[in-house]
Amino acid sequence: MISNKTPRLKRHPSVGCDTTSSAAKFGAVVPTRNRNALIGLLILLSTGCHRALVYDSSTLPDELIAPQVVNPLNIDFAKLARNKERSEILHLGDVIEVQVATGIEEEEPIAWKVRLDNQGFGTIPIIGPVRLAGLDFTAAGQAIRHEGIQRGKYVAPNVSVTLGQRRTIRVTVLGAVKQQGPLDLPVADADLLAALSMAGNLTEKASTIVELRHPPRPVMAASFSPEANSPRLVTIDLARAELDQNVDLRLEDGTTIMVRPRPVRFVSVIGLVRKPGQHEMPMDKDLHLLEAISLSEGRVLQMADKVHIIRQGPGWRDPVVIEASVKAAKANPKSNLRLADGDVVSVEETTATFVVGTLREFVRLGFTSGIPGF
Numbered sequence: 001m002i003s004n005k006t007p008r009l010k011r012h013p014s015v016g017c018d019t020t021s022s023a024a025k026f027g028a029v030v031p032t033r034n035r036n037a038l039i040g041l042l043i044l045l046s047t048g049c050h051r052a053l054v055y056d057s058s059t060l061p062d063e064l065i066a067p068q069v070v071n072p073l074n075i076d077f078a079k080l081a082r083n084k085e086r087s088e089i090l091h092l093g094d095v096i097e098v099q100v101a102t103g104i105e106e107e108e109p110i111a112w113k114v115r116l117d118n119q120g121f122g123t124i125p126i127i128g129p130v131r132l133a134g135l136d137f138t139a140a141g142q143a144i145r146h147e148g149i150q151r152g153k154y155v156a157p158n159v160s161v162t163l164g165q166r167r168t169i170r171v172t173v174l175g176a177v178k179q180q181g182p183l184d185l186p187v188a189d190a191d192l193l194a195a196l197s198m199a200g201n202l203t204e205k206a207s208t209i210v211e212l213r214h215p216p217r218p219v220m221a222a223s224f225s226p227e228a229n230s231p232r233l234v235t236i237d238l239a240r241a242e243l244d245q246n247v248d249l250r251l252e253d254g255t256t257i258m259v260r261p262r263p264v265r266f267v268s269v270i271g272l273v274r275k276p277g278q279h280e281m282p283m284d285k286d287l288h289l290l291e292a293i294s295l296s297e298g299r300v301l302q303m304a305d306k307v308h309i310i311r312q313g314p315g316w317r318d319p320v321v322i323e324a325s326v327k328a329a330k331a332n333p334k335s336n337l338r339l340a341d342g343d344v345v346s347v348e349e350t351t352a353t354f355v356v357g358t359l360r361e362f363v364r365l366g367f368t369s370g371i372p373g374f
Contacts, residue, residue, distance in 0.1 A: 057309075057324040057337055064311065064320060066340035070239045071284045072208045077193055080241050080249070088136040091187050092116055093167025096132070098124055098144060101158040113164050126153050137161045171251050173199040175259035176206035185251065192236070192249040195257055205283065207262040208239040215254035267339050269296040271347035272304040272357075281341065288336045289329050292345050299326070301360075304353050309337065310344040 055064060090096065097111040114122040120133025127148045132140045141159040148154040166186040174180050178200030185194055192210065196202065214232040234248070241247045251257070265281040273296035281287045289307065293299065309322040322337065326347075329336035339345070349357075 053318065053320045055320060055322050057322055057328070057335055060322060060337070064313075064322070066286075066311075066338045066343075068338065069282075069284065069286050070208050072202050072206050072238055073204065073284075075208070075238055077196070077238075080193055080238070087188065088163075089188065090116060090132050090135055090137075090140060091167055092118055092120055092133055093187065094133075095164035095167075096122065096137075096140070097162045097164045098122075098141075099160045100124075100126070100144070100148065100154065101160075102154060102156075103158070111162075116167075124148075127151060137163070169251065169253035169255075171195055171253075171255045171257060173257045173259070175257075176203045176261045177201070177259050178203055190251045192251065192257065195251060196259075202259060205261045207260045208237050209260040210236045210238060211258040211260065212236065212251070213256040213258065214252050263341075265341035267292050267342070268344045269293060269347075270344065272300045272349060272353060273347050274298055274300055281339070286338045288338055289324060289345065290326070290336050292339055292343075293326070293347065299347055301353050301356060303356060304347050304350075306348040306350055308346045308348055309339070310346065311340060312342055313340075 055061070093116060095113055095115045098114055099109045099111050101109045112125050114124060116122050116133050120131050121129040122132045123129045124144055124147075127144060128151065130144050130147045132143060135143060138161075141161040144161070145154075145157055145159040148157050148159070166188060168184040169187055169190050170182055170184055171190070172182050173195055177196065180199070183195055183198050185198070192212070212234040214234065216231060236247060236249070241249070262283050265283075266278050267281055267287060268276075268278045269292050270276045273293060275297040277296060279292065279295045289309070293307075305326045307324040307326060309324055310319050311322060312319040324335065324337055
């Protein structure tokens with residue numbers, strides 16, 4: 001993955017600085033909407049090319065290797081699942097049905113509906129408040145029975161507890177999902193994976209980056225500060241969340257989930273190619289050197305083998321130049337470099353290509369002769 005620091009290497013004296021003429025030729029064939037940005041890039045490189053670092057493609061350090069494209073649709077979301085609480089555990093806001101039988105009833109005891117309050121207590125008729133949050137149904141029934149006896153309300157009651165209704169929270173899902181909008185999730189299952197599933201999962205334009213914007217935590221007046229009253233933002237990379245079990249995927253009431261779309265990526269191809277220009281990179285797969293040259297309809301001369309890949313990483317002071325070879329890329333897949341967003345691929349002019357190109361121009365003007373290598 002490309003780092004944020006400019007890689008260190010001894011300056012190479014052979015870095016080409018003749019990019020101004022390339023910019024002029026390039027600007028004549030590139031569509032107007034792309035021309036200004038690309039000519040500006042080439043002029044920028046021409047003014048600082050004497051400082052560029054040069055690397056050979058066969059010995060490229062790890063920090064200069066283009067990041068591999070991760071298609072979020074291929075992520076196994078089942079591996080992102082965290083250990084959830086048992087489904088029978090009671091939570092704040094849950095509604096339960098409680099029956100208390102003494103054995104002397106002539107009819108079936110009434111099932112009381114009881115909601116757990118914000119402190120986890122459920123107020124049971126006759127008995128009073130009993131703390132039930134965090135207990136399963138069996139333990140909740142035992143707690144109610146114990147309190148009924150301790151408080152002198154019953155002698156030896158039989159208590160049953162069943163679930164009436166789960167408390168739900170409301171979250172909002174936005175961005176690159178199939179169904180945007182608010183969702184109601186049971187609090188016991190309120191995590192990112194459940195929300196994405198209810199939203200119909202990701203679209204083809206989704207990236208792996210998801211932002212969780214949780215609501216501000218309630219604070220006491222004495223401890224109030226602007227920061228405490230601000231939403232809490234958590235950024236999650238789905239491609240890495242599987243490896244980090246500490247990533248908290250839980251949601252809160254009022255959380256907004258934003259699935260970022262994948263940014264549009266471009267690569268530029270200049271030099272001895274038939275159609276220089278800027279090309280949009282695939283969203284769901286990597287783009288390699290030979291593919292980029294193919295997008296520009298191939299080389300003008302088949303003998304044009306030398307390629308410079310100009311790469312500017314985020315936060316780098318200077319660009320770097322990676323020397324590559326078309327012949328080597330065809331012979332060895334490792335030499336067919338994966339390209340990064342913003343790369344400029346330049347099929348370079350050499351003495352041999354200049355001579356052959358000049359002779360070829362004579363032939364085009366009418367001077368016929370058999371010249372090998374055209």
